[in-house]
Amino acid sequence: xxxxxxxxxxxxxxxxxxxxxxxxxxxxxxxxxxxxxxxxxxxxxxxxxxxxxxxxxxxxxxxxxxxxxxxxxxxxxxxxxxxxxxxxxxxxxxxxxxxxxxxxxxxxxxxxxxxxxxxxxxxxxxxxxxxxxxxxxxxxxxxxxxxxxxxxxxxxxxxxxxxxxxxxxxxxxxxxxxxxxxxxxxxxxxxxxxxxxxxxxxxxxxxxxxxxxxxxxxxxxxxxxxxxxxxxxxxxxxxxxxxxxxxxxxxxxxxxxxxxxxxxxxxxxxxxxxxxxxxxxxxxxxxxxxxxxxxxxxxxxxxxxxxxxxxxxxxxxxxxxxxxxxxxxxxxxxx
Amino acid sequence: xxxxxxxxxxxxxxxxxxxxxxxxxxxxxxxxxxxxxxxxxxxxxxxxxxxxxxxxxxxxxxxxxxxxxxxxxxxxxxxxxxxxxxxxxxxxxxxxxxxxxxxxxxxxxxxxxxxxxxxxxxxxxxxxxxxxxxxxxxxxxxxxxxxxxxxxxxxxxxxxxxxxxxxxxxxxxxxxxxxxxxxxxxxxxxxxxxxxxxxxxxxxxxxxxxxxxxxxxxxxxxxxxxxxxxxxxxxxxxxxxxxxxxxxxxxxxxxxxxxxxxxxxxxxxxxxxxxxxx
Amino acid sequence: xxxxxxxxxxxxxxxxxxxxxxxxxxxxxxxxxxxxxxxxxxxxxxxxxxxxxxxxxxxxxxxxxxxxxxxxxxxxxxxxxxxxxxxxxxxxxxxxxxxxxxxxxxxxxxxxxxxxxxxxxxxxxxxxxxxxxxxxxxxxxxxxxxxxxxxxxxxxxxxxxxxxxxxxxxxxxxxxxxxxxxxxxxxxxxxxxxxxxxxxxxxxxxxxxxxxxxxxxxxxxxxxxxxxxxxxxxxxxxxxxxxxxxxxxxxxxxxxxxxxxxxxxx
Numbered sequence: 051x052x053x054x055x056x057x058x059x060x061x062x063x064x065x066x067x068x069x070x071x072x073x074x075x076x077x078x079x080x081x082x083x084x085x086x087x088x089x090x091x092x093x094x095x096x097x098x099x100x101x102x103x104x105x106x107x108x109x110x111x112x113x114x115x116x117x118x119x120x121x122x123x124x125x126x127x128x129x130x131x132x133x134x135x136x137x138x139x140x141x142x143x144x145x146x147x148x149x150x151x152x153x154x155x156x157x158x159x160x161x162x163x164x165x166x167x168x169x170x171x172x173x174x175x176x177x178x179x180x181x182x183x184x185x186x187x188x189x190x191x192x193x194x195x196x197x198x199x200x201x202x203x204x205x206x207x208x209x210x211x212x213x214x215x216x217x218x219x220x221x222x223x224x225x226x227x228x229x230x231x232x233x234x235x236x237x238x239x240x241x242x243x244x245x246x247x248x249x250x251x252x253x254x255x256x257x258x259x260x261x262x263x264x265x266x267x268x269x270x271x272x273x274x275x276x277x278x279x280x281x282x283x284x285x286x287x288x289x290x291x292x293x294x295x296x297x298x299x300x301x302x303x304x305x306x307x308x309x310x311x312x313x314x315x316x317x318x319x320x321x322x323x324x325x326x327x328x329x330x331x332x333x334x335x336x337x338x339x340x341x342x343x344x345x346x347x348x349x350x351x352x353x354x355x356x357x358x359x360x361x362x363x364x365x366x367x368x369x370x371x372x373x374x375x376x377x378x379x380x381x382x383x384x385x
Numbered sequence: 386x387x388x389x390x391x392x393x394x395x396x397x398x399x400x401x402x403x404x405x406x407x408x409x410x411x412x413x414x415x416x417x418x419x420x421x422x423x424x425x426x427x428x429x430x431x432x433x434x435x436x437x438x439x440x441x442x443x444x445x446x447x448x449x450x451x452x453x454x455x456x457x458x459x460x461x462x463x464x465x466x467x468x469x470x471x472x473x474x475x476x477x478x479x480x481x482x483x484x485x486x487x488x489x490x491x492x493x494x495x496x497x498x499x500x501x502x503x504x505x506x507x508x509x510x511x512x513x514x515x516x517x518x519x520x521x522x523x524x525x526x527x528x529x530x531x532x533x534x535x536x537x538x539x540x541x542x543x544x545x546x547x548x549x550x551x552x553x554x555x556x557x558x559x560x561x562x563x564x565x566x567x568x569x570x571x572x573x574x575x576x577x578x579x580x581x582x583x584x585x586x587x588x589x590x591x592x593x594x595x596x597x598x599x600x601x602x603x604x605x606x607x608x609x610x611x612x613x614x615x616x617x618x619x620x621x622x623x624x625x626x627x628x629x630x631x632x633x634x635x636x637x638x639x640x641x642x643x644x645x646x647x648x649x650x651x652x653x654x655x656x657x658x659x660x661x662x663x
Numbered sequence: 664x665x666x667x668x669x670x671x672x673x674x675x676x677x678x679x680x681x682x683x684x685x686x687x688x689x690x691x692x693x694x695x696x697x698x699x700x701x702x703x704x705x706x707x708x709x710x711x712x713x714x715x716x717x718x719x720x721x722x723x724x725x726x727x728x729x730x731x732x733x734x735x736x737x738x739x740x741x742x743x744x745x746x747x748x749x750x751x752x753x754x755x756x757x758x759x760x761x762x763x764x765x766x767x768x769x770x771x772x773x774x775x776x777x778x779x780x781x782x783x784x785x786x787x788x789x790x791x792x793x794x795x796x797x798x799x800x801x802x803x804x805x806x807x808x809x810x811x812x813x814x815x816x817x818x819x820x821x822x823x824x825x826x827x828x829x830x831x832x833x834x835x836x837x838x839x840x841x842x843x844x845x846x847x848x849x850x851x852x853x854x855x856x857x858x859x860x861x862x863x864x865x866x867x868x869x870x871x872x873x874x875x876x877x878x879x880x881x882x883x884x885x886x887x888x889x890x891x892x893x894x895x896x897x898x899x900x901x902x903x904x905x906x907x908x909x910x911x912x913x914x915x916x917x918x919x920x921x922x923x924x925x926x927x928x929x
Contacts, residue, residue: 086885088819106883107819116821117851120391123437129395129416130437130478136389166646167390167631191691272660282727283696285720285828289883292823299635302391302628303850306438313391313437316851317821320635324841326626326662329463332599334625334639334662338726344638344662352641373825373881374696374716375689440843465844 053205054224054233055243058212062239063220064095069236070144075180078112079146080105089145098147103190104365108295109145109152110159113175116292120171120302122312136170140178148183151195151365153207155295156181158359162298180228185213189253192366194379197259200364202252213248221248259383261350261360267385268351272343280381281342283374288319290368290378296349296361299325320344346381390631393435393480394420399455401475404541405534408506409471410447410459413479426450428491428514429622429650432483433630434458435466436473442466443627445649446484447509449516456481459509459541485630486649489514489594489620491521498527500586502605504577504597505534508541510622510649511596515549522554529556529586533577536565558584578604588613594620606653616654623648623656623663639663664710667736667762667770672705674734680760681731684721686714696721698730708736710768717877719744719831723753734760739786740875742779744831746908747873749776753834780910788874788907790893798894813861814854819884822852822860826888829881832871839863865891870899870916873908902926 058066070077071093081090082099086106092098122133145152156176163172186193186202195201205211209229212220221244224233233240291297301318305311318325321341327333335341349361362378369377396413404410411434415421427450435441442464448457462471473479491514499518503511518525530549534540540559550557560573560580573580577597586593593614595605602621609619625637625644637644640659651659671683682698685708689695694713698721699705719741721727737745742763748754756775763771763779773779790798801809824840827833840848840860848863849856865888872892879889899906902924903915 083819084885084887086883088884106885107821117853117856121389125437125478130480132392132395132437134387134389134392136387136392162633165632167633169390169633170388171391278726282698283721285724285825285881287825287828287881288821288823289825289881292821293883298633300629301634301850302441303846304435304438304440305849305851311438314851315391318634319823320638322824326636328624328626330598340662347640348638352638355641369690371883373829373877373883375693376695377690380690465846468844 051225051227051230054230056222056224056233056240057219057242057244058222058240059219063212066236066239067095067098067146069239070146070232073235075142075144077144077146078109089147092146100147100184103186103188103193104149104151104367104370105147106367106371107293108155108365108367109148109181110155110295110298112143112145112179113156113172114159114163114298116317118171118315119312120315122310125309125311136174138171140175142178142180143175144180144182146182148181148208149186149365150183150202150204150206150208150211151193151200151363152295153181153183153211154195154200154204155363155365156207158296158353158357158361159298161357161359180232181208181210182232183208183211185211185248185251186253186255187214187251189255190366192369192377192379193253193255193364194258194366195364196255196257198261198360198362198364202255203248213251215244215246215251217244217246219244221246223248258379261354264350264382264385265354268347271385272347276381276384277343278337278339280376280384281338283376284321284338284342285374286321286323286338286341287373288317288321289371289373290345290376291319291321292317293367293371295363295365295367320348342381346378350382391482393433393441393482394424396456396479396481398473398475398477398479401473404459404543405539407462407471408459408539408541409462410457410541411470411473411479412448412455412457413481414455416478421454426456426484427488428517429488429510430484430486431510431627431630431645431649432456432458432481432485433627434460434470435480435482436469437478437480439469440466441480441482441628442470443630445510445513445622447512449513449520451517451520459506459512461506482630485645487647489517489650491517494518494592495524496590497525498587498591499525499529500591500593501530501532502577502581502593502595502597503530503532504601505539506541507596507598507601507622507624508532511594512542512545514594519552519555526590527556527587528554529558529584531558531560531577531581531584533560533562533573533575533580534565535562537561537567537570539565576604577601578608581605582608582611585612588618592618592620596622616657617652619653620650621653621656622650625649625663664708664768667710667764668705668708670762670770670772671699671708671734671736672702674760675699675702675705679732680734682727683708683734683736683762684718684727685736685762686710686716686718698727700730710736710738710764714738715876715880717741717744717829717831717875719748720829720877722748722759722831723834732759734762736762736764738764739766740873740877743783743788743873743908744875746776746780746783746910747832747871748834750908750910750914751832751871777910780908783907787905788896790874790896794890794893795897798890798897801890802894813858816886817854817857817861817888820852820857820861820886821884822850822857823883825881825883826878827864829877830868831875831877832868832873833864839867861888861891865895868892869895870903870906870914872896
């Protein structure tokens with residue numbers, strides 16, 4: 051679909067939000083909570099915090115929630131009955147306030163959950179998700195979207211991308227059929243496209259490395275002290291993995307309630323020490339250095355080699371959230 | 386087959402065989418006739434076996450795909466799920482997700498000699514391909530099986546070992562670790578790698594399939610290389626920690642490969658290209 | 664600070680220690696733990712109000728222990744953790760050199776862990792007034808409201824275990840949550856799973872926690888989980904007397920004293 055451009059006035063933007071709520075859509079938007087800004091369900095436009103570079107958590111929960119019931123069951127001595135969660139109905143969800151990096155992350159994420167074994171539940175959720183992204187007018191040193199084929203005004207992955215113009219009104223770029231549907235449901239709010247260009251309103255995100263160079267460098271750097279050196283301070287928690295909009299490793303856990311129960315898919319992290327532990331006690335990635343290497347390799351070599359898209363969108367959340375202040379850029383640029 | 390990839394087939398345990406201390410074999414039948422009919426798999430593939438409420442565990446499918454109507458798995462009781470499975474009785478319901486993984490390229494082996502080397506609890510993945518090949522015996526030339534375990538007690542598929550031994554078209558060499566023999570033990574005594582060296586099978590036009598604990602593989606591969614086996618003709622299976630079985634949970638990711646998608650069957654040549662994270 | 668850098672350098676040079684664990688420059692305006700093995704790198708050591716990470720957590724980390732005997736920069740919170748770790752047999756006098764850092768950024772040298780303990784007597788654990796007020800406020804509410812407060816506060820938790828990873832006293836090689844026979848705490852980060860995790864961790868730390876607040880600073884979602892630890896700290900003090908890390912006095916909850924108040928037995 052050819053991207054359509056419109057002008058949406060500041061006041062109309064709020065009206066759009068209210069219409070979405072009024073139409074029964076569940077809306078997640080950035081909400082300030084003490085020292086963090088999180089994507090949370092909101093009811094009123096006033097709840098939205100628009101003063102953030104990126105939210106602390108990512109928007110992936112709308113398609114890949116941290117706890118997902120994959121099926122439930124009822125068990126008797128004679129038989130077990132499975133109740134398939136893929137038959138559940140998922141609501142329309144609007145994520146208001148994703149950044150271009152967040153939206154771009156849905157591309158590798160969706161690829162992971164499809165392939166030869168499409169995840170029906172993920173796809174059903176994705177069908178109902180509308181991403182209304184906002185371009186970045188500012189960035190900080192943690193951002194590096196431009197080094198991984200991203201950009202502060204990129205439309206990839208979004209349904210509609212809003213860019214604030216000098217007038218205070220917004221350029222709206224409608225990228226997908228879903229976006230077009232939203233526009234048609236709110237057509238009075240979308241006016242003729244403005245003349246002002248998008249580019250002058252975007253943040254200047256410096257390119258700090260070449261994705262292709264890193265990709266080829268990583269092929270020959272498996273055994274190297276850099277992995278142990280850069281991960282010495284790593285505490286082995288799951289912060290970086292869980293705030294990352296692309297990371298998708300998971301665990302499957304059964305929970306029992308009497309003779310009924312559920313099988314849940316829960317977030318997991320390749321940085322946890324027990325992630326690859328064999329029953330025999332052998333652990334192929336026994337040191338934090340090996341696990342750190344896996345993270346970098348997977349994102350910057352294995353994924354781009356396989357699906358042509360890096361497993362990193364340069365949002366910098368991992369480095370911002372790391373309790374030990376380990377910065378992924380520091381490792382990547384030092385290779 | 387349910388479109389929800391997380392939902393297992395429901396199976397009923399038809400027969401339980403105690404193979405060795407802590408090791409059992411289950412023969413499983415599909416609860417649903419249609420699913421039984423539609424189901425097919427190839428040698429080398431594995432599945433996720435589960436007890437609802439407890440969890441899932443990864444084992445190969447130990448029966449041959451040439452035998453319809455049931456599948457078998459063999460497992461050792463080691464943790465939470467295998468303990469729950471070990472307490473299950475004939476008639477109980479077990480979940481099975483699969484078949485996952487790649488397969489042994491049996492069609493490529495037509496007209497060649499086959500050498501199977503297995504250790505301990507690694508005979509199950511081999512058993513599948515052994516029976517598959519025996520059911521197509523006329524396609525292959527020499528058929529040698531070298532199998533060892535810690536002790537006589539620990540040998541699995543004892544009744545089948547006897548069957549294979551009695552076949553004139555199969556050469557079977559069994560061995561136990563020194564100290565594991567009983568007074569009436571007639572087989573070899575020694576670790577599998579040294580027995581392989583002793584038997585010295587001919588490498589020409591021969592495919593070697595090796596399955597066993599990492600330490601056995603570590604010492605067997607050099608013996609095979611010395612005998613002249615090429616990397617493309619040595620097959621093995623990787624036994625990484627796996628959970629989902631379909632390349633999404635991340636556990637079995639080694640280099641660019643997922644053991645559950647691109648494996649578990651790998652040639653030695655392919656293994657050498659992988660980072661040593663298995 | 665210069666004194667500290669000189670001391671660290673001389674320890675490395677003489678081979679008395681193999682690594683110096685300290686604070687160095689991190690990303691943007693944050694600090695990061697650095698592990699110095701070369702004498703000339705000691706200049707990278709810094710100390711200011713941004714240095715809030717508790718470095719003692721690295722003393723029990725396998726990859727760091729393998730580097731050899733460490734010297735560690737230790738402002739007050741780190742000193743407390745060091746003595747507590749020693750009290751729990753995780754460290755001994757011979758296993759490390761402590762480079763104390765006073766609140767004025769001056770080097771404080773200690774000849775022994777016992778000397779650190781005496782020093783800590785002058786700097787006892789005291790819960791800040793603002794936290795006392797918050798805890799009092801929460802405690803003044805009926806149980807159901809308190810429960811709802813925690814359900815709401817813990818809602819963003821996705822069980823990354825950063826709180827555990829940053830806590831110097833969470834050094835168990837197999838944490839309770841990593842047991843699945845039985846699965847004591849559900850893995851999933853739903854309401855029950857989150858509550859059980861945080862309550863269990865607070866209980867395991869009761870009588871041991873030295874109020875360093877590393878858990879709170881580590882939490883990527885900004886959850887005030889340290890309130891649980893501080894509240895239990897108050898409870899332990901009320902019931903068993905004041906406590907602080909001590910090499911000869913056993914943890915309040917790991918020992919029995921005939922004088923124990925036992926006010927909780929009704």
